[in-house]
Amino acid sequence: xxxxxxxxxxxxxxxxxxxxxxxxxxxxxxxxxxxxxxxxxxxxxxxxxxxxxxxxxxxxxxxxxxxxxxxxxxxxxxxxxxxxxxxxxxxxxxxxxxxxxxxxxxxxxxxxxxxxxxxxxxxxxxxxxxxxxxxxxxxxxxxxxxxxxxxxxxxxxxxxxxxxxxxxxxxxxxxxxxxxxxxxxxxxxxxxxxxxxxxxxxxxxxxxxxxxxxxxxxxxxxxxxxxxxxxxxxxxxxxxxxxxxxxxxxxxxxxxxxxxxxxxxxxxxxxxxxxxxxxxxxxxxxxxxxxxxxxxxxxxxxxxxxxxxxxxxxxxxxxxxxxxxxxxxxxxxxxxxxxxxxxxxxxxxxxxxxxxxxxxxxxxxxxxxxxxxxxxx
Numbered sequence: 227x228x229x230x231x232x233x234x235x236x237x238x239x240x241x242x243x244x245x246x247x248x249x250x251x252x253x254x255x256x257x258x259x260x261x262x263x264x265x266x267x268x269x270x271x272x273x274x275x276x277x278x279x280x281x282x283x284x285x286x287x288x289x290x291x292x293x294x295x296x297x298x299x300x301x302x303x304x305x306x307x308x309x310x311x312x313x314x315x316x317x318x319x320x321x322x323x324x325x326x327x328x329x330x331x332x333x334x335x336x337x338x339x340x341x342x343x344x345x346x347x348x349x350x351x352x353x354x355x356x357x358x359x360x361x362x363x364x365x366x367x368x369x370x371x372x373x374x375x376x377x378x379x380x381x382x383x384x385x386x387x388x389x390x391x392x393x394x395x396x397x398x399x400x401x402x403x404x405x406x407x408x409x410x411x412x413x414x415x416x417x418x419x420x421x422x423x424x425x426x427x428x429x430x431x432x433x434x435x436x437x438x439x440x441x442x443x444x445x446x447x448x449x450x451x452x453x454x455x456x457x458x459x460x461x462x463x464x465x466x467x468x469x470x471x472x473x474x475x476x477x478x479x480x481x482x483x484x485x486x487x488x489x490x491x492x493x494x495x496x497x498x499x500x501x502x503x504x505x506x507x508x509x510x511x512x513x514x515x516x517x518x519x520x521x522x523x524x525x526x527x528x529x530x531x532x533x534x535x536x537x538x539x540x541x542x543x544x545x546x547x548x549x550x551x552x553x554x555x556x557x558x559x560x561x562x563x564x565x566x567x568x569x570x571x572x573x574x575x576x577x578x579x580x581x582x583x584x585x586x587x588x589x590x591x592x593x594x595x596x597x598x599x600x601x602x603x
Contacts, residue, residue, distance in 0.1 A: 257366040257386060258355060260284035261347055263330065264369075265292045267304050268401060268428060269312045271419050272370070272393035277313075277325075279390055280368045287325045288350050289313060290343060294329030295583050296591070297489050298436060300406055300444040301541055305584070308427065315423035326350050331583070334536045334592055340381055394419070406444035409437070439487070446484040447541050460544060466507035467494030467549040467590070469597050470517070470524075473556045476578050476594060479514050479570035481587060485541055490576070491587035492594070494547065495569065503548050504528075514570040518562055519554065527552040530601040532593075539589045551597040 260280035266273055266289075280287045291313075294306040304312075306329040314322050328346050333339040347365065355363045366386035396419045404412035409432035413425055420428070431437050454461050469492060470477040478490045495510040497503055508521050517524075530551040537544060554562075564573040578598070583591040 255283065255285045256364070257284035258286065258363040259347065259351060259365045260287045260388070261290065261343075261365065261367045261382075261385070262287065262369065263290045263292060263343065263367075265302065265398070266309050266313060267293075267302055267398055268405075268420065269309060269316065269424050270396050270398060270401060270416075271421070272396040273313075274316055274421060275393040276368060276370065276390045277317075279388070280366075281321060281324060283368075283388065284366060285324065286350065286354055288347055289325060289327045290330040290346055291327060292330045293332050295331050297486070297584055297586055298440060299485070299541060299588075300402065300440045300447065303402070303406075303437075303440050304431070308431075312421075312424045312427055315427075316421040332589070332592070334534070334539065334589060336381070343382070403444070405432075406437075406441045409441075443485050443487075443541075450542055454543070463540075463543065463545040464497045464503070465494055465545060465547040466497055466503050466510060467492040467547050467593060468507050468511040469549055469551040469594055470511065470554060471551060471578075471598070471601075472554040472561060472575065474578055475561065475575040476581070477511075477515060477517070477564060478574055478576050478581075479566060480572045480574075482566070482569055482571040486587040488571075489587040490581075490585050490590075492549065492590045493570065493573070494549075504550065507548070507550050510568075513568040514566065515564040515573040516567050517564055517573075523554075524552055527554055529553045530597045532597060532600060534589065534593055534596075536589070541588070547593075549593045549597060551601050553601065 260283060262277060262280055264273060277287060277289070291306050291309050293302045294309075296302060298305070310327040313327055314325065317325065328350075330339075330342060330346065333342065351363050351365070364386065365384075366388050367382050368388040368390060370390045370392055401412065401416050401419065404415060405428065409428070413420070413429055413432075417425060468477070477493065479493050481487055481489050481491050493511045493514040494507060495514070497506040501509070504525065508524050511517060511524065512521075528550050531548060533546065533548050535546040539545065539547075561575045564575070566572040578594070581591060581594065
Protein backbone atom coordinates (compact mmCIF):
# COMPACT_ATOMS: atom_id res chain seq x y z
CA UNK A 227 0.00 0.00 0.00
CA UNK A 228 1.15 3.59 -0.58
CA UNK A 229 -0.13 7.05 -1.10
CA UNK A 230 0.41 10.73 -1.70
CA UNK A 231 -0.27 13.06 1.18
CA UNK A 232 -3.56 14.96 1.40
CA UNK A 233 -2.10 18.12 -0.06
CA UNK A 234 -3.00 16.91 -3.54
CA UNK A 235 0.16 18.42 -4.99
CA UNK A 236 0.16 17.83 -8.74
CA UNK A 237 -3.52 16.87 -8.61
CA UNK A 238 -5.07 20.12 -7.43
CA UNK A 239 -8.10 19.61 -9.65
CA UNK A 240 -9.15 16.73 -7.39
CA UNK A 241 -9.38 18.78 -4.20
CA UNK A 242 -12.77 19.27 -2.58
CA UNK A 243 -14.34 19.67 0.80
CA UNK A 244 -14.68 16.44 2.74
CA UNK A 245 -18.45 16.53 3.23
CA UNK A 246 -20.63 16.38 0.14
CA UNK A 247 -24.41 15.91 0.32
CA UNK A 248 -25.53 12.62 -1.16
CA UNK A 249 -27.95 12.34 -4.03
CA UNK A 250 -28.81 9.25 -6.00
CA UNK A 251 -30.93 10.86 -8.67
CA UNK A 252 -29.46 10.54 -12.15
CA UNK A 253 -28.49 13.94 -13.46
CA UNK A 254 -27.99 15.26 -9.92
CA UNK A 255 -25.06 13.16 -8.81
CA UNK A 256 -23.54 13.84 -5.40
CA UNK A 257 -20.13 13.03 -6.89
CA UNK A 258 -18.60 13.25 -10.32
CA UNK A 259 -16.27 10.31 -9.56
CA UNK A 260 -16.45 7.56 -6.97
CA UNK A 261 -13.31 5.57 -6.12
CA UNK A 262 -13.32 1.98 -4.81
CA UNK A 263 -10.09 0.15 -3.87
CA UNK A 264 -9.83 -3.58 -3.19
CA UNK A 265 -8.18 -6.84 -4.19
CA UNK A 266 -11.44 -8.53 -5.30
CA UNK A 267 -10.12 -12.10 -5.18
CA UNK A 268 -12.74 -13.20 -5.67
CA UNK A 269 -15.18 -10.45 -6.61
CA UNK A 270 -18.27 -11.19 -4.50
CA UNK A 271 -21.71 -9.85 -3.64
CA UNK A 272 -20.30 -7.53 -0.98
CA UNK A 273 -18.09 -5.83 -3.56
CA UNK A 274 -20.99 -5.69 -6.01
CA UNK A 275 -23.25 -4.03 -3.43
CA UNK A 276 -20.64 -1.33 -2.71
CA UNK A 277 -20.19 -0.66 -6.42
CA UNK A 278 -23.94 -0.42 -6.98
CA UNK A 279 -24.08 2.12 -4.17
CA UNK A 280 -21.20 4.03 -5.78
CA UNK A 281 -22.99 4.12 -9.14
CA UNK A 282 -26.08 5.53 -7.44
CA UNK A 283 -24.01 8.39 -6.00
CA UNK A 284 -21.50 9.14 -8.75
CA UNK A 285 -21.50 9.72 -12.46
CA UNK A 286 -18.37 7.59 -12.92
CA UNK A 287 -16.78 4.85 -10.83
CA UNK A 288 -13.02 4.18 -10.70
CA UNK A 289 -12.17 0.70 -9.40
CA UNK A 290 -8.55 0.13 -8.42
CA UNK A 291 -7.50 -3.53 -8.16
CA UNK A 292 -4.77 -3.89 -5.54
CA UNK A 293 -1.98 -6.50 -5.61
CA UNK A 294 -1.95 -6.41 -9.41
CA UNK A 295 1.01 -7.36 -11.62
CA UNK A 296 2.42 -10.01 -9.31
CA UNK A 297 2.77 -13.78 -9.38
CA UNK A 298 -0.25 -15.89 -8.60
CA UNK A 299 -0.50 -17.02 -4.99
CA UNK A 300 -3.24 -18.60 -2.91
CA UNK A 301 -3.90 -15.10 -1.49
CA UNK A 302 -3.91 -13.40 -4.92
CA UNK A 303 -4.77 -16.23 -7.31
CA UNK A 304 -6.26 -14.23 -10.18
CA UNK A 305 -4.46 -11.83 -12.49
CA UNK A 306 -5.67 -8.26 -13.01
CA UNK A 307 -7.22 -9.02 -16.42
CA UNK A 308 -9.23 -11.87 -14.89
CA UNK A 309 -10.41 -9.72 -11.98
CA UNK A 310 -11.35 -6.90 -14.36
CA UNK A 311 -13.38 -9.30 -16.48
CA UNK A 312 -15.18 -10.65 -13.40
CA UNK A 313 -16.06 -7.15 -12.21
CA UNK A 314 -17.32 -5.77 -15.52
CA UNK A 315 -19.17 -9.00 -16.33
CA UNK A 316 -21.41 -8.47 -13.31
CA UNK A 317 -22.83 -5.21 -14.71
CA UNK A 318 -25.05 -4.21 -17.60
CA UNK A 319 -23.54 -2.62 -20.73
CA UNK A 320 -24.82 0.81 -19.69
CA UNK A 321 -23.25 0.47 -16.24
CA UNK A 322 -19.96 -0.72 -17.71
CA UNK A 323 -19.76 2.52 -19.69
CA UNK A 324 -19.46 4.37 -16.37
CA UNK A 325 -16.89 2.05 -14.76
CA UNK A 326 -13.11 2.17 -15.21
CA UNK A 327 -11.08 -0.70 -13.72
CA UNK A 328 -7.34 -0.11 -13.31
CA UNK A 329 -4.44 -2.09 -11.78
CA UNK A 330 -2.74 -0.97 -8.58
CA UNK A 331 0.54 -2.59 -7.59
CA UNK A 332 1.66 -3.22 -4.02
CA UNK A 333 4.20 -0.63 -2.91
CA UNK A 334 4.81 -1.45 0.79
CA UNK A 335 5.13 2.29 1.26
CA UNK A 336 2.12 4.49 1.99
CA UNK A 337 3.41 7.63 0.28
CA UNK A 338 4.14 5.83 -2.98
CA UNK A 339 0.81 4.00 -2.84
CA UNK A 340 -1.18 7.23 -2.30
CA UNK A 341 0.69 8.76 -5.23
CA UNK A 342 -0.34 5.84 -7.44
CA UNK A 343 -3.98 6.09 -6.38
CA UNK A 344 -4.07 9.83 -7.02
CA UNK A 345 -2.37 9.43 -10.39
CA UNK A 346 -4.82 6.73 -11.50
CA UNK A 347 -7.85 8.78 -10.49
CA UNK A 348 -6.36 11.92 -12.06
CA UNK A 349 -6.01 10.10 -15.38
CA UNK A 350 -9.69 9.16 -15.40
CA UNK A 351 -10.73 12.67 -14.35
CA UNK A 352 -8.76 14.25 -17.19
CA UNK A 353 -10.44 11.89 -19.64
CA UNK A 354 -14.04 12.46 -18.53
CA UNK A 355 -14.35 15.78 -16.69
CA UNK A 356 -14.65 18.80 -19.01
CA UNK A 357 -17.30 21.11 -17.49
CA UNK A 358 -18.11 24.27 -19.45
CA UNK A 359 -17.73 26.41 -16.32
CA UNK A 360 -14.32 24.94 -15.47
CA UNK A 361 -15.47 23.75 -12.04
CA UNK A 362 -13.40 21.18 -10.15
CA UNK A 363 -14.66 17.60 -10.03
CA UNK A 364 -16.21 16.20 -6.87
CA UNK A 365 -14.49 12.93 -5.91
CA UNK A 366 -15.62 10.45 -3.28
CA UNK A 367 -13.90 7.40 -1.80
CA UNK A 368 -16.24 4.53 -0.96
CA UNK A 369 -15.52 1.46 1.13
CA UNK A 370 -16.16 -0.69 4.16
CA UNK A 371 -13.88 -0.50 7.22
CA UNK A 372 -13.65 -4.24 7.73
CA UNK A 373 -10.24 -4.56 9.43
CA UNK A 374 -6.65 -3.25 9.61
CA UNK A 375 -6.38 -3.42 5.81
CA UNK A 376 -8.99 -0.68 5.38
CA UNK A 377 -7.06 2.17 6.99
CA UNK A 378 -6.50 3.62 3.52
CA UNK A 379 -10.02 5.09 3.79
CA UNK A 380 -8.54 7.82 6.02
CA UNK A 381 -5.65 8.64 3.68
CA UNK A 382 -7.49 10.93 1.27
CA UNK A 383 -8.93 13.85 3.27
CA UNK A 384 -9.22 15.92 0.07
CA UNK A 385 -11.94 13.57 -1.16
CA UNK A 386 -15.41 12.90 0.13
CA UNK A 387 -15.92 9.67 2.10
CA UNK A 388 -18.79 7.18 1.90
CA UNK A 389 -18.85 4.35 4.45
CA UNK A 390 -20.73 1.16 3.52
CA UNK A 391 -22.01 -1.57 5.80
CA UNK A 392 -20.76 -5.11 5.29
CA UNK A 393 -23.09 -7.11 3.05
CA UNK A 394 -24.28 -10.23 4.89
CA UNK A 395 -20.87 -10.66 6.50
CA UNK A 396 -19.31 -11.81 3.21
CA UNK A 397 -15.51 -11.89 3.09
CA UNK A 398 -13.17 -13.06 0.33
CA UNK A 399 -10.77 -14.89 2.67
CA UNK A 400 -13.05 -17.80 3.73
CA UNK A 401 -14.25 -18.13 0.14
CA UNK A 402 -10.64 -18.49 -1.08
CA UNK A 403 -9.72 -20.92 1.69
CA UNK A 404 -12.70 -23.13 0.91
CA UNK A 405 -12.14 -22.85 -2.84
CA UNK A 406 -8.57 -24.13 -2.69
CA UNK A 407 -9.55 -26.91 -0.31
CA UNK A 408 -12.40 -28.17 -2.53
CA UNK A 409 -13.49 -25.99 -5.44
CA UNK A 410 -16.78 -27.75 -6.23
CA UNK A 411 -17.93 -27.80 -2.60
CA UNK A 412 -16.91 -24.18 -2.08
CA UNK A 413 -18.75 -22.94 -5.15
CA UNK A 414 -21.87 -24.73 -3.95
CA UNK A 415 -21.56 -23.37 -0.40
CA UNK A 416 -20.89 -19.81 -1.53
CA UNK A 417 -23.09 -19.73 -4.65
CA UNK A 418 -25.35 -17.03 -3.19
CA UNK A 419 -22.32 -14.84 -2.40
CA UNK A 420 -20.86 -14.83 -5.92
CA UNK A 421 -22.18 -13.22 -9.11
CA UNK A 422 -23.01 -15.91 -11.68
CA UNK A 423 -20.21 -14.87 -14.04
CA UNK A 424 -17.65 -15.03 -11.22
CA UNK A 425 -18.79 -18.49 -10.14
CA UNK A 426 -18.51 -19.67 -13.77
CA UNK A 427 -14.99 -18.26 -14.06
CA UNK A 428 -13.89 -19.90 -10.81
CA UNK A 429 -15.34 -23.25 -11.87
CA UNK A 430 -13.37 -23.05 -15.13
CA UNK A 431 -10.18 -21.93 -13.36
CA UNK A 432 -10.46 -24.93 -11.02
CA UNK A 433 -9.75 -27.18 -14.02
CA UNK A 434 -6.38 -25.59 -14.73
CA UNK A 435 -2.87 -26.59 -13.73
CA UNK A 436 -2.48 -23.22 -12.02
CA UNK A 437 -5.38 -24.05 -9.70
CA UNK A 438 -3.80 -27.36 -8.75
CA UNK A 439 -0.49 -25.64 -7.97
CA UNK A 440 -2.20 -23.02 -5.82
CA UNK A 441 -4.29 -25.64 -4.03
CA UNK A 442 -1.10 -27.54 -3.21
CA UNK A 443 0.50 -24.31 -1.98
CA UNK A 444 -2.56 -23.50 0.12
CA UNK A 445 -2.36 -26.92 1.82
CA UNK A 446 1.37 -26.45 2.40
CA UNK A 447 0.87 -23.05 4.04
CA UNK A 448 -1.91 -24.40 6.26
CA UNK A 449 0.31 -27.27 7.41
CA UNK A 450 3.27 -24.92 7.88
CA UNK A 451 1.26 -22.61 10.12
CA UNK A 452 -0.26 -25.53 12.03
CA UNK A 453 3.25 -26.53 13.07
CA UNK A 454 3.44 -23.31 15.09
CA UNK A 455 -0.13 -23.37 16.41
CA UNK A 456 0.93 -24.40 19.92
CA UNK A 457 3.61 -21.70 20.26
CA UNK A 458 2.98 -19.32 23.20
CA UNK A 459 2.87 -16.42 20.73
CA UNK A 460 2.88 -16.06 16.91
CA UNK A 461 6.45 -16.51 15.66
CA UNK A 462 8.43 -13.96 13.67
CA UNK A 463 10.93 -15.37 11.18
CA UNK A 464 14.17 -13.68 10.13
CA UNK A 465 15.66 -14.13 6.68
CA UNK A 466 18.39 -12.57 4.54
CA UNK A 467 18.39 -11.96 0.77
CA UNK A 468 21.05 -11.00 -1.77
CA UNK A 469 20.58 -8.63 -4.71
CA UNK A 470 23.74 -9.25 -6.75
CA UNK A 471 24.18 -6.80 -9.62
CA UNK A 472 26.65 -7.07 -12.51
CA UNK A 473 26.57 -5.14 -15.80
CA UNK A 474 22.84 -4.39 -15.64
CA UNK A 475 21.94 -7.96 -14.64
CA UNK A 476 20.71 -9.39 -11.35
CA UNK A 477 21.36 -12.91 -10.07
CA UNK A 478 18.11 -14.86 -9.59
CA UNK A 479 17.17 -18.41 -8.70
CA UNK A 480 14.18 -20.56 -9.61
CA UNK A 481 12.50 -21.90 -6.49
CA UNK A 482 12.50 -25.66 -6.16
CA UNK A 483 9.90 -26.08 -3.42
CA UNK A 484 6.76 -24.58 -1.95
CA UNK A 485 5.69 -21.89 -1.58
CA UNK A 486 6.40 -20.30 -4.95
CA UNK A 487 7.65 -23.37 -6.76
CA UNK A 488 8.86 -22.40 -10.23
CA UNK A 489 8.93 -18.66 -9.51
CA UNK A 490 12.04 -16.53 -9.75
CA UNK A 491 13.47 -15.24 -6.47
CA UNK A 492 16.45 -13.64 -4.85
CA UNK A 493 18.94 -16.08 -3.37
CA UNK A 494 18.47 -16.11 0.38
CA UNK A 495 17.00 -17.94 3.33
CA UNK A 496 16.57 -18.17 7.07
CA UNK A 497 19.17 -16.82 9.46
CA UNK A 498 20.69 -19.46 11.71
CA UNK A 499 20.49 -19.20 15.49
CA UNK A 500 24.23 -18.56 15.78
CA UNK A 501 24.66 -16.46 12.63
CA UNK A 502 24.92 -12.78 11.85
CA UNK A 503 22.46 -11.60 9.18
CA UNK A 504 25.16 -10.58 6.71
CA UNK A 505 26.91 -13.94 7.11
CA UNK A 506 23.62 -15.75 6.51
CA UNK A 507 23.07 -13.76 3.32
CA UNK A 508 26.50 -14.68 1.92
CA UNK A 509 26.11 -18.33 2.95
CA UNK A 510 22.67 -18.64 1.32
CA UNK A 511 23.88 -16.83 -1.80
CA UNK A 512 26.75 -19.25 -2.31
CA UNK A 513 24.70 -22.34 -1.42
CA UNK A 514 21.86 -21.52 -3.82
CA UNK A 515 23.86 -20.22 -6.79
CA UNK A 516 27.31 -21.86 -6.42
CA UNK A 517 28.72 -18.39 -7.12
CA UNK A 518 32.53 -18.71 -7.17
CA UNK A 519 33.31 -15.30 -5.70
CA UNK A 520 35.22 -15.13 -2.40
CA UNK A 521 33.16 -14.06 0.62
CA UNK A 522 35.47 -11.09 1.16
CA UNK A 523 34.75 -9.74 -2.33
CA UNK A 524 31.00 -10.20 -1.81
CA UNK A 525 31.04 -8.35 1.49
CA UNK A 526 33.23 -5.61 0.03
CA UNK A 527 30.77 -5.15 -2.82
CA UNK A 528 27.80 -4.28 -0.58
CA UNK A 529 26.43 -0.91 -1.67
CA UNK A 530 23.03 -0.83 0.03
CA UNK A 531 21.01 -2.67 2.65
CA UNK A 532 17.46 -2.39 3.94
CA UNK A 533 15.04 -4.25 6.18
CA UNK A 534 11.74 -5.28 4.60
CA UNK A 535 9.17 -5.93 7.29
CA UNK A 536 5.68 -5.47 5.87
CA UNK A 537 3.47 -7.75 8.01
CA UNK A 538 1.99 -9.49 4.96
CA UNK A 539 5.02 -9.70 2.69
CA UNK A 540 5.16 -13.48 3.09
CA UNK A 541 2.38 -16.05 2.97
CA UNK A 542 4.23 -18.19 5.52
CA UNK A 543 3.56 -15.74 8.33
CA UNK A 544 5.38 -12.79 9.89
CA UNK A 545 8.71 -12.83 8.07
CA UNK A 546 11.24 -10.01 8.25
CA UNK A 547 14.12 -9.96 5.80
CA UNK A 548 17.23 -7.87 5.46
CA UNK A 549 18.35 -7.55 1.85
CA UNK A 550 21.81 -6.50 0.68
CA UNK A 551 22.72 -5.11 -2.73
CA UNK A 552 26.12 -6.38 -3.89
CA UNK A 553 27.72 -4.64 -6.85
CA UNK A 554 30.24 -6.85 -8.66
CA UNK A 555 32.84 -5.39 -11.00
CA UNK A 556 32.79 -6.44 -14.65
CA UNK A 557 35.85 -8.36 -15.89
CA UNK A 558 37.03 -9.73 -19.20
CA UNK A 559 35.81 -13.14 -18.08
CA UNK A 560 32.17 -12.02 -18.31
CA UNK A 561 29.55 -13.27 -15.88
CA UNK A 562 30.65 -15.70 -13.16
CA UNK A 563 29.18 -19.14 -13.75
CA UNK A 564 26.24 -20.06 -11.52
CA UNK A 565 24.01 -23.08 -11.09
CA UNK A 566 21.18 -24.00 -8.77
CA UNK A 567 21.89 -25.58 -5.44
CA UNK A 568 20.21 -26.29 -2.10
CA UNK A 569 16.63 -24.86 -2.36
CA UNK A 570 17.15 -23.48 -5.88
CA UNK A 571 16.29 -25.49 -8.98
CA UNK A 572 18.43 -23.22 -11.16
CA UNK A 573 20.30 -19.92 -11.08
CA UNK A 574 20.71 -17.32 -13.81
CA UNK A 575 21.82 -13.79 -14.59
CA UNK A 576 18.83 -11.80 -15.86
CA UNK A 577 18.76 -8.29 -17.39
CA UNK A 578 17.10 -6.02 -14.84
CA UNK A 579 14.81 -4.48 -17.48
CA UNK A 580 13.47 -7.93 -18.45
CA UNK A 581 12.30 -8.98 -15.00
CA UNK A 582 8.58 -9.77 -15.05
CA UNK A 583 6.98 -9.00 -11.65
CA UNK A 584 4.30 -11.61 -12.38
CA UNK A 585 7.03 -14.28 -12.32
CA UNK A 586 8.70 -13.09 -9.10
CA UNK A 587 8.26 -14.62 -5.65
CA UNK A 588 6.49 -12.56 -2.97
CA UNK A 589 7.93 -9.01 -2.76
CA UNK A 590 11.31 -9.75 -4.36
CA UNK A 591 10.66 -7.52 -7.38
CA UNK A 592 9.96 -4.65 -4.98
CA UNK A 593 13.16 -5.40 -3.05
CA UNK A 594 15.24 -5.25 -6.23
CA UNK A 595 13.72 -1.95 -7.32
CA UNK A 596 14.08 -0.42 -3.86
CA UNK A 597 17.73 -1.34 -3.35
CA UNK A 598 18.75 -0.30 -6.86
CA UNK A 599 17.16 3.11 -6.27
CA UNK A 600 18.85 3.36 -2.87
CA UNK A 601 22.27 2.49 -4.27
CA UNK A 602 21.91 5.17 -6.97
CA UNK A 603 21.41 8.07 -4.55
